[in-house]
Amino acid sequence: MRIVVTRPQRSGERTAAKLEALGHTPVLLPLFHPVHHGERAISALSAPMGAIAVTSAEALRALARSEEQLAPYLSKPLFAVGGATAEAARKTGFERIFTASGDALGLTALVKQHRTFLSENEPLLYLAGRPRGTVFEEGLAAAAIPFRTVDCYEMLLSVISQSMLETALAEPAADVVLLYSSEAARAFFRHVSADRYRLKLAATKFICISRNVLSLVPEIFRANAIAAEEPSEAAMFELLRHHSGT
Known part of the structure; x- marks a missing residue:
């Protein structure tokens, strides 16, 4: 076919x-084609945070040229939206990966299960891109889960x-x-x-x-x-x- x-x-x-x-x-x-802003992600990682969330492997590709700067954060818990994103996280070097069912609702539920990783002083860091849906961030806010979002890539129309x-x-x-x-x-x-x-x-x-x-x-x-x-x-x-x- x-x-x-x-x-x-x-x-x-x-x-x-x-x-x-x-x-x-x-x-x-x-x-679409991606434009990466890895420097934004590295800067965001340097601030206090309890765990990381990614809804696309593209966010991890944005970090590909920052291996040395990324190393101190690879032991942080990382919540991946699905299997492909989790595999990209493993290849990037992350050690504690939690994998959701494949969509924003599943990822929200996964973060809620492990909210003890997070606090106001050490919130969830969402490595995001544009454009994106609002379901994940709205779900975090509704559950009163502290989080910060940084746009580390853009998908531009080809x-x-x-x-x-x-x-x-x-x-x-x-x-x-x-x-x-x-x-x-x-x-x-x-x-x-x-x-x-x-x-x-x-x-x-x-x-x-x-x-x-x-x-x-x-x-x-x-x-x-x-x-x-x-x-x-x-x-x-x-x-x-x-x-x-x-």
């Missing part, structure tokens, strides 16, 4: 390798030309499009709003990482769109296997 991967280039390449191993033909269409769209989506037509975030869904359907893409994608399936992302699929494509049971790539691949037989 011809499968369009809308993740940023680095993570998209890892997904493409998995798809190739399953016999598919992946096509990269990176809708320049997508008409020829890139034609190559990815219509030459030949894509069998599946993988949508990993609300931002990606919004960006993708802004690009394909033209009538010619509506017709060319009429038989394309859209596999969404969550029901929230599914809700952003336009009505004209909704009949061919499905959401993973849990917000993970593994669950998305399970849907892919179910519909492709691999």
Whole structure:
């Protein structure tokens, strides 16, 4: 199957390798690209804090060039939103990693279970990016958990030309499009709003990482769109296997 991967280039390449191993033909269409601000994260780490939270592996990549400055903080508890982020934390060198179920609600619940790590003097440090949802920070505030947020990366819209769209989506037509975030869904359907893409994608399936992302699929494509049971790539691949037989 011809499968369009809308993740940023680095993570998209890892997904493409998995798809190739399953016999598919992946096509990269990176809708966003990261800009890292590792110096902000290192500065924030130097202030008192009881634990760290990350909702994306991109936050850990922002620290990649700061190994020496990062070393004193690798023993701090780190709350990761899901398995991929936890693996990135392990590769970065963090030693005490707690892994949530894959979404902001699960991460909030995990932090609440371990709130004894935290105090007003040593709050949770959330290494965040933009754009982002508000669920995690709102959940922390509602639970009266002290925290600080620092934006250590930005995901900026990539320049997508008409020829890139034609190559990815219509030459030949894509069998599946993988949508990993609300931002990606919004960006993708802004690009394909033209009538010619509506017709060319009429038989394309859209596999969404969550029901929230599914809700952003336009009505004209909704009949061919499905959401993973849990917000993970593994669950998305399970849907892919179910519909492709691999």
